[in-house]
Amino acid sequence: MTSSDLKRFVQYLLDKNYIIYAPVKKQGRVLIEQISDSRNFTLVKERPLYPFKKYLLPPKQALFNFSENNGSENNPDRSRDEKSAANMRVLFGITVFDLRAVALLSQVFEKDSYFQDIISRTIFIGQSPVPEETTFYEKYEENILEHFKFDIFIESRSDQKNFRIFTGSKHGQRMLNDFGYADFEHIEYAGPIPEEGLSKFHKKLVGKVKLSYGSKIWKDLGKRCLGCDKCTLVCPTCFCFKIYDENNPLTDSVRRTREWDSCFNSEFSEIAGGAKFLKTIQDRIYNWYDHKFVRIPREYNLPGCVGCGRCSEVCPAGINIKEVVGQILKKKTPNIINIASRTKKSTKKRRIKK
Amino acid sequence: MRNLYLTQTATIVDIKSQNSMVRVFVLKPENGKLFNYWPGQFINLSIKGFGEAPFAVCSAPSKTGEFQICAQKKGVLTGKLFALSMGDKVGFRGPYGNGFPLSKIAKRNLTLIAGGVGLAPLRPLIQLIRSRSFEFGKIQLFCGAREKQMLLFQNEYDAWQKHLQINLTLDIASENWKGNVGLITDLFDKIKLVKNPVLIMCGPAIMYPAVIKKLKQKKVTEKDIYVLLERRMHCGIGICQHCVLVNGKYVCKDGPVFNYAEIKNSPGAI
Numbered sequence: 001m002t003s004s005d006l007k008r009f010v011q012y013l014l015d016k017n018y019i020i021y022a023p024v025k026k027q028g029r030v031l032i033e034q035i036s037d038s039r040n041f042t043l044v045k046e047r048p049l050y051p052f053k054k055y056l057l058p059p060k061q062a063l064f065n066f067s068e069n070n071g072s073e074n075n076p077d078r079s080r081d082e083k084s085a086a087n088m089r090v091l092f093g094i095t096v097f098d099l100r101a102v103a104l105l106s107q108v109f110e111k112d113s114y115f116q117d118i119i120s121r122t123i124f125i126g127q128s129p130v131p132e133e134t135t136f137y138e139k140y141e142e143n144i145l146e147h148f149k150f151d152i153f154i155e156s157r158s159d160q161k162n163f164r165i166f167t168g169s170k171h172g173q174r175m176l177n178d179f180g181y182a183d184f185e186h187i188e189y190a191g192p193i194p195e196e197g198l199s200k201f202h203k204k205l206v207g208k209v210k211l212s213y214g215s216k217i218w219k220d221l222g223k224r225c226l227g228c229d230k231c232t233l234v235c236p237t238c239f240c241f242k243i244y245d246e247n248n249p250l251t252d253s254v255r256r257t258r259e260w261d262s263c264f265n266s267e268f269s270e271i272a273g274g275a276k277f278l279k280t281i282q283d284r285i286y287n288w289y290d291h292k293f294v295r296i297p298r299e300y301n302l303p304g305c306v307g308c309g310r311c312s313e314v315c316p317a318g319i320n321i322k323e324v325v326g327q328i329l330k331k332k333t334p335n336i337i338n339i340a341s342r343t344k345k346s347t348k349k350r351r352i353k354k
Numbered sequence: 355m356r357n358l359y360l361t362q363t364a365t366i367v368d369i370k371s372q373n374s375m376v377r378v379f380v381l382k383p384e385n386g387k388l389f390n391y392w393p394g395q396f397i398n399l400s401i402k403g404f405g406e407a408p409f410a411v412c413s414a415p416s417k418t419g420e421f422q423i424c425a426q427k428k429g430v431l432t433g434k435l436f437a438l439s440m441g442d443k444v445g446f447r448g449p450y451g452n453g454f455p456l457s458k459i460a461k462r463n464l465t466l467i468a469g470g471v472g473l474a475p476l477r478p479l480i481q482l483i484r485s486r487s488f489e490f491g492k493i494q495l496f497c498g499a500r501e502k503q504m505l506l507f508q509n510e511y512d513a514w515q516k517h518l519q520i521n522l523t524l525d526i527a528s529e530n531w532k533g534n535v536g537l538i539t540d541l542f543d544k545i546k547l548v549k550n551p552v553l554i555m556c557g558p559a560i561m562y563p564a565v566i567k568k569l570k571q572k573k574v575t576e577k578d579i580y581v582l583l584e585r586r587m588h589c590g591i592g593i594c595q596h597c598v599l600v601n602g603k604y605v606c607k608d609g610p611v612f613n614y615a616e617i618k619n620s621p622g623a624i
Contacts, residue, residue, distance in 0.1 A: 063359045066402045108593060113355040210601055213621050240595040243359070243588045245405045254403045256359065261588075263595055271586050272407070272428040275559060277622055283600075286621075290600050298602060 001163045001181065003042070006154070011038035012179045013090060018123070021055060022092035023048045035092070043093055043127060043163075045156060047308060051236030052091050052098050056105060056118055059260045063114070063243070066254040090123040097308035099126050099148040101236035103192040106149060107300045108239055114258075123171065124150040128157075146190040152176065153187075193301045202293070202303045205325065209293040212328050213286060221324065222282025224317045229262035231311035231319075237292070237304055238262070263287055289324070358591060361400045361445030362387065366438055367420060373503040375427050376471060377436065378412065381444065382420045389421060393478035394453030394582075394611050398590050399423065400445030404434045408587045410475035410610070411449065414482050424474035424506065450590040451610050454479055454554070455580070456488055462578075463491035463548040466518075467565060469498050469538055469557020473506045475582050475610070476556050483517050492548040493518035498538035498557075500525045521545050539568045547572060554611075556582035562624045566614065579614035581624065599623045 001009075013020060020035040023044040030048040032055075035041060094102070102124070109115035126148065145153060151172030155164040165184040167173045176184055198206075212218065232238040242261040245254050261268065264284050269277040278284045296304030305321070312320040368380035383389045391397075393414050398406045407429070413422035427436045438444070464483075466476050480495070482488050495518055499505045502524055511520055523534040523541050534541060538561065553574060555565060562581055569579060585597035585605040592607030599605065599620045603612070617623040 064357075111356075111358060111591075112593075113357045116355055213600070239593070241588065242594065242596070243406060245403050247403050256400075256405075258359075261594070261596075263598075268596060269586055269598075271584060272426075272432065277559075277585060283622065287598065287600055291595065291598070295598070295602055 001154070001165050001183070002161075003163075005181065006043060006163065007038050007041055009176075009179055009181070010035065010041050010092070013175075014038060018088055018090045020090045020092050021052070043154065043156070045127070047095050047097060047310075049310065049313065050234055051101060051308070051310065052094050053101070053105075053236050053238075055089065055091060056102065056122070057109075057115065057239060057241075057260070058118075061114060061258045063256040063258050066245075066256070088121055088123055090125055092125045093127045093154070094124055094150075095127060095308075096144065096148075097306045098236050099124065099150060100303075100306040101308075103148055104237055104296065104300060104302050104304070104306075105239060107192060107302065123175070124152075124168075125172075126150045126153040128153075128155045144194075145187050147192055147194055149189060149192075152184075197301055198297050198303065202297055205293045205328070206297050208328050208331070209289055212331055213290075215331065217324070217327050217331065218282050218286045221285050221319060222280060224319060225264075225281050225285045226317055227264045227266070227281045227284060228316060229264040230314045230316065232262040232264060232288070233260075234310040234314050236306060236308060236310070237296070240268075263291070289328075293325075358589075359447070361398075361447045362389070363443050364446055366440055366442050366444065369440060372424070372506050376424065376504075376506060377427075378422050378424045378474075379435070380420055380422050381446070382418075384443070386419065388419055389449075391415060391421070391449035392453035393456070393482055394475065395449035395451045396475075396610060397421075397423065397446045397448035398450065398587070399431070399435070400447065401431055401434050401438075402445070404431045406447075406588070407431045408450070408590065408606070410582075412474040412477045414478040414485065414487070424471065424477075426471050448590060450606055452608065454611055455613075456482075459490070459552045459554075459580075460488050461491060463551045464493045464518075465547055465551040465553045466493070466495045467497075467538065467553060467555035467557070468495065469555075469561040470500065470504060471506065472555075472557035472561075472582070473497055474556075476554065477507065479554070480514055480518070484513065494521065494545075494548050494551075495519065496521050496523075496538055496541050496545070498523045498525070498541070498561075502528045502531055537564070539564050542568050542572065547574070550575075550578075552578045552580070554580040554582070559584070559624075566624065576615045576618070577613065581612050581614055581617070582610045583612060583617075583623065584610070 010020065021032050022035050023030050024033045025044055030044055030046045032048050032050060032052060106119065145166060150168040152175065153166040153168060155166065167176065167184050167186045168189060173186065240261045240263055241258050243256065243258050246257045247254050263278065278287055292304035296302065312322065363384040364381040365384060366379055367382045370378040372378060391411055396408050396410045399409050400406045409423040409425060411421050412424040425432050425435055427433060468476050483490055483493055505522065514520060521541050523536055523538055524531060527535040534544065553569060566579065583605045587597045587606050588594040590606050592604040597605035599617060600622055601620045603609065603617060603620060
């Protein structure tokens with residue numbers, strides 16, 4: 001597909017009333033904005049500062065409205081923007097980083113009706129990223145696509161002028177066929193988790209991060225980190241939330257609301273009476289890494305960090321996730337896990353013999 | 355798709371005051387709907403305009419469909435709850451959490467350890483013992499509170515005593531108090547533990563390290579210790595991250611009843 005074909009495809013989608021969100025270059029920054037005209041459209045290949053997360057997990061979302069004086073109400077609020085109600089939304093140019101995050105979020109929010117409702121109305125048109133210096137994740141290869149949920153994927157290569165096009169769903173195939181473009185290859189979705197499971201890199205990190213608890217790495221980071229929560233805002237996999245009631249005194253209405261939260265907020269772990277369980281910034285930054293590199297891999301068999309490098313870019317204290325991970329990996333830790341598992345096995349065997 | 359955050363309506367059918375700060379609320383789900391739960395599980399209580407908070411169900415499952423929660427007036431939501439009267443309606447969702455591992459602890463000798471309002475989540479277990487739904491060996495309860503009026507369920511002790519040995523201690527003795535004065539850990543020096551017990555404890559976070567240290571001196575098997583943990587919770591289903599135990603567990607989903615051996619290496623859990 002040529003660049004002008006791509007432009008025509010965007011216009012075709014706009015004419016079909018799809019709402020398109022795509023990366024746009026503005027004053028040296030790459031942001032995601034709604035596209036209303038294909039004439040100025042170019043595929044921005046740099047990773048946007050903010051991920052596509054807010055289109056899948058709204059920063060603030062009504063769970064339901066209360067009516068009357070009932071304690072509860074089985075009346076979920078499904079009132080949407082009139083324009084978008086009838087239409088599908090297209091996340092155009094979503095990079096591999098963010099597709100990887102979508103794969104994780106789809107697992108985490110598998111049973112969440114709000115998330116699934118949004119996903120069912122969303123078309124993913126992905127693109128291969130240019131290599132980023134800030135990342136430590138394995139490089140983009142074609143075979144990772146089978147583990148991402150997407151409709152259409154645009155592969156751009158520096159040695160080739162034209163784009164290579166893949167489809168990942170029937171819907172994507174239909175869209176391209178209807179547009180009149182047939183030169184695409186289909187990739188069958190093979191589930192979110194590769195056959196070999198977690199990569200060696202992430203497997204190693206699970207143990208290393210666990211063993212690093214209480215080490216100088218975290219003491220130092222605890223002093224450097226401001227606890228400002230910027231990293232959690234731009235992270236495509238951060239999904240913590242809080243639930244509270246929003247009161248509207250004018251209409252006397254109450255709305256149960258779900259809103260992004262951040263584990264860096266000091267009241268995040270606070271219980272009635274004031275006790276906190278993530279007491280210090282050191283506790284909180286360790287917890288953040290623990291979630292990304294220990295808990296998520298254990299719970300979902302997927303990495304909790306997609307390696308996009310956004311957190312490093314926005315950190316006012318200059319904390320770089322790649323450097324931190326490097327420090328953790330470099331830290332010599334006695335191979336306790338292996339020794340422990342060995343002794344466990346041997347005692348088991350002995351028991352069986354008895 | 356089922357909405358995980360919708361609540362059921364329940365009517366407050368009775369309120370039993372324990373002291374100026376603690377009340378038991380008896381809730382009856384609307385429309386005679388059955389609310390099935392396992393002893394030790396919790397609910398998220400919802401009050402319109404005030405949000406939600408988790409509460410242990412403090413009664414064993416009953417045929418009437420009613421269940422009880424015990425609330426201490428401590429925050430905004432409980433402040434509102436205390437302003438409600440019999441006949442008022444609240445919302446709830448759940449049950450959540452794992453509950454007591456009854457099949458694992460059945461037939462064993464039991465030592466229940468409660469600090470302050472921590473007695474409430476253990477009460478379903480005591481009620482099960484009384485109803486003989488599960489067979490246990492010898493049972494004892496160690497219970498501590500700041501002052502006499504802070505001891506919960508005092509009018510039930512006579513009935514409990516037929517089934518278990520009750521040992522009480524107060525931080526501050528009132529004039530007519532004849533029992534022990536001092537921390538709950540002192541009780542372990544004065545009263546002998548039942549033989550080879552399963553220990554289940556619930557109390558303020560500060561109580562756990564002290565009690566566990568004491569139990570270790572008594573050569574109790576770590577695997578026989580169970581702790582009930584309290585954490586901030588929002589979703590109740592292991593997603594929102596508020597109730598995390600670093601290194602792996604979620605109190606809402608994997609707890610609130612934990613075997614000590616499985617969380618002892620999780621920093622900050624105890």
